[in-house]
Amino acid sequence: MNETPIIEVRQLTKTYRVGEVDVHALRGVDIEVQKGEFIAVVGTSGSGKSTLFNVLGGLTPPSTGSVHIGGKDLSHMTNAERTNLRKDTVGFVFQKYNLLPTLSAEDNIKIVKYIGGHGIDFDAPFNEVLRLLGIAERLKHKPRALSGGQQQRVAIARAIVNGPAILLADEPTGNLDSQNSAAVLNLLKDLNQRLGQTILMITHDEEAASYAHRRVHMRDGQLLP
Amino acid sequence: MLPLLSSLRSGAPLYNEQVLLNKLTFANLGHRPVRTLLSILAIAVEVTMILTLVGVSNGTLHESARRARGTGADILVRPPGTSAMSSVSSAPMSDKLVDVFRAEPHVVMVTGTIVQPLELFDTLTGLNMDEFAKMSGGFRFVQGGLPTQDTDLIIDEPYAREKHLQVGSTLKLISREWHVSGVYEPGKLARICARLEALQQFTANAHHLSQIYVKVDDSNQAQAIVDSLRAKYPGYQIYTLEYYTSFLSVSSLGLLRNFIYVVIGVAMIVGFIVVFMAMYTAVLERTREIGILKAVGSSSGLILNMLLRETLLLAVIGTGVGILLTYLTQWLMVHFAPGGMTQETVYKWWPITGVIAITGSLIGAIIPGIKAVRQDATEALSYE
Numbered sequence: 001m002n003e004t005p006i007i008e009v010r011q012l013t014k015t016y017r018v019g020e021v022d023v024h025a026l027r028g029v030d031i032e033v034q035k036g037e038f039i040a041v042v043g044t045s046g047s048g049k050s051t052l053f054n055v056l057g058g059l060t061p062p063s064t065g066s067v068h069i070g071g072k073d074l075s076h077m078t079n080a081e082r083t084n085l086r087k088d089t090v091g092f093v094f095q096k097y098n099l100l101p102t103l104s105a106e107d108n109i110k111i112v113k114y115i116g117g118h119g120i121d122f123d124a125p126f127n128e129v130l131r132l133l134g135i136a137e138r139l140k141h142k143p144r145a146l147s148g149g150q151q152q153r154v155a156i157a158r159a160i161v162n163g164p165a166i167l168l169a170d171e172p173t174g175n176l177d178s179q180n181s182a183a184v185l186n187l188l189k190d191l192n193q194r195l196g197q198t199i200l201m202i203t204h205d206e207e208a209a210s211y212a213h214r215r216v217h218m219r220d221g222q223l224l225p
Numbered sequence: 226m227l228p229l230l231s232s233l234r235s236g237a238p239l240y241n242e243q244v245l246l247n248k249l250t251f252a253n254l255g256h257r258p259v260r261t262l263l264s265i266l267a268i269a270v271e272v273t274m275i276l277t278l279v280g281v282s283n284g285t286l287h288e289s290a291r292r293a294r295g296t297g298a299d300i301l302v303r304p305p306g307t308s309a310m311s312s313v314s315s316a317p318m319s320d321k322l323v324d325v326f327r328a329e330p331h332v333v334m335v336t337g338t339i340v341q342p343l344e345l346f347d348t349l350t351g352l353n354m355d356e357f358a359k360m361s362g363g364f365r366f367v368q369g370g371l372p373t374q375d376t377d378l379i380i381d382e383p384y385a386r387e388k389h390l391q392v393g394s395t396l397k398l399i400s401r402e403w404h405v406s407g408v409y410e411p412g413k414l415a416r417i418c419a420r421l422e423a424l425q426q427f428t429a430n431a432h433h434l435s436q437i438y439v440k441v442d443d444s445n446q447a448q449a450i451v452d453s454l455r456a457k458y459p460g461y462q463i464y465t466l467e468y469y470t471s472f473l474s475v476s477s478l479g480l481l482r483n484f485i486y487v488v489i490g491v492a493m494i495v496g497f498i499v500v501f502m503a504m505y506t507a508v509l510e511r512t513r514e515i516g517i518l519k520a521v522g523s524s525s526g527l528i529l530n531m532l533l534r535e536t537l538l539l540a541v542i543g544t545g546v547g548i549l550l551t552y553l554t555q556w557l558m559v560h561f562a563p564g565g566m567t568q569e570t571v572y573k574w575w576p577i578t579g580v581i582a583i584t585g586s587l588i589g590a591i592i593p594g595i596k597a598v599r600q601d602a603t604e605a606l607s608y609e
Contacts, residue, residue: 054603057520059602080524083519084522086519087521088522094606098516102256102514103249103252110245111518112522115521120241120245121241
């Protein structure tokens with residue numbers, strides 16, 4: 001018997017109004033992601049993959065269609081419910097790391113743990129994750145004192161600190177050199193294999209996508225068959 | 226729900242979480258030190274403005290009351306048509322009234338004065354030096370002594386310090402050269418005194434007085450004596466000194482009180498605008514960071530909470546600095562204008578001013594706070 005997909009998207013559309021013009025960023029997307037899967041959504045700039053990331057992460061509501069994340073239907077969620085979804089169910093890794101510059105690496109992670117309502121202290125398994133990510137010794141540093149690769153690893157730690165069902169990564173290697181890119185992608189693969197973390201990664205890079213179990217391609221707001 | 230409440234309800238280790246939020250608050254303020262310092266300074270100026278005005282109002286009035294009590298009199302007689310709080314700038318009473326009041330029962334001493342207004346708050350007071358000395362116990366001179374010539378005058382120490390005067394100095398008042406014959410300890414009726422007859426003559430008020438001071442045999446009976454004098458001399462404004470000095474307070478002076486309220490209002494608006502600008506810029510600068518917090522599931526309450534913490538911290542530090550600056554204005558006044566206004570430290574106004582500064586600041590943070598809360602996470606994240 002098939003398990004219920006952790007992400008289930010049916011006929012998803014998203015239309016933005018830019019000035020007088022309607023921009024159809026997503027035009028009927030259907031996708032299913034199983035729990036524990038590592039999937040890459042590959043597409044060029046303007047293909048709609050970042051919009052898909054934003055909708056799946058509950059950052060923006062869909063225009064039409066249905067989106068179920070962990071069994072919850074996003075299409076009818078209020079802002080507050082989508083905030084809770086981001087707090088409880090989804091973790092984000094962004095291309096530009098998006099760490100708070102005024103806080104240390106450790107506090108960047110702790111503030112998210114606090115927002116998730118899990119206190120601020122790291123438990124033993126999470127300390128192990130920090131060692132796996134190779135940032136245990138760099139936690140007291142501010143982001144500006146860290147390399148791009150280290151910042152992205154802190155961002156990954158922040159994304160999984162509350163144990164989200166899904167990790168969404170938007171061009172996680174977009175700002176990194178090839179060595180750091182490989183390191184970060186291997187870490188994502190490790191997290192997927194060792195912890196069973198479901199990962200949906202947005203990328204334009206086929207090489208990055210090759211780390212995933214499965215790749216889907218997007219063009220003009222649609223997934224290619 | 227506010228994070229503080231949620232922490233309480235979940236029983237999470239509140240202390241560490243609050244430390245983390247406070248760390249973020251300090252870090253955010255420290256991230257833009259110039260803006261933070263300017264905001265603190267602006268709030269401090271608001272606080273200093275209020276405290277200095279209240280301090281000067283109270284100090285100057287209390288100093289006037291102290292000097293009035295220093296006469297040793299129990300009753301004050303003012304001309305018809307004046308009030309306890311109106312300034313006396315003319316001399317409409319005949320000096321024969323001194324003998325008239327002296328003949329009244331229970332009256333043991335009477336002396337009249339003439340008051341000539343000078344610039345700003347200063348006045349030149351003409352006294353019968355012998356009578357005044359008997360009533361008040363006499364001036365305590367730190368330099369020189371009583372006037373011996375018609376153009377001599379005596380001044381109190383703060384006035385001498387402010388104007389750099391000493392015995393033998395000359396100064397020009399009411400178009401006439403005066404010589405300082407003595408400098409006395411403050412607290413006796415006026416800051417500048419001359420002989421009564423001389424000042425009456427120089428101001429073309431021969432045999433006329435501005436005020437009459439009366440000492441009675443039993444101070445406790447002063448009010449009863451005032452009542453009988455009022456009945457006998459209708460029209461004259463006759464008060465006990467106690468009643469007169471009780472009027473020398475901010476709460477009794479409607480105009481001054483209203484002026485203080487206006488200054489408080491202006492100061493509050495200044496504080497509001499400064500904090501509004503500071504927080505509005507902070508929210509704009511931190512658009513991306515607010516987007517990050519929203520993306521990771523931060524509630525509107527937490528974002529608002531962080532901004533309000535910053536505002537509160539600015540206001541509290543600003544209030545503290547403002548109180549310290551008040552001591553500076555006090556010092557400046559003592560050293561550069563000791564003969565003019567007196568500034569007191571009015572402790573009961575510290576919390577009042579603190580509340581005013583904090584309220585103005587928090588109101589100033591409301592609109593930036595709403596802007597922060599309403600920011601769209603995806604737009605905020607793409608903000609450069």
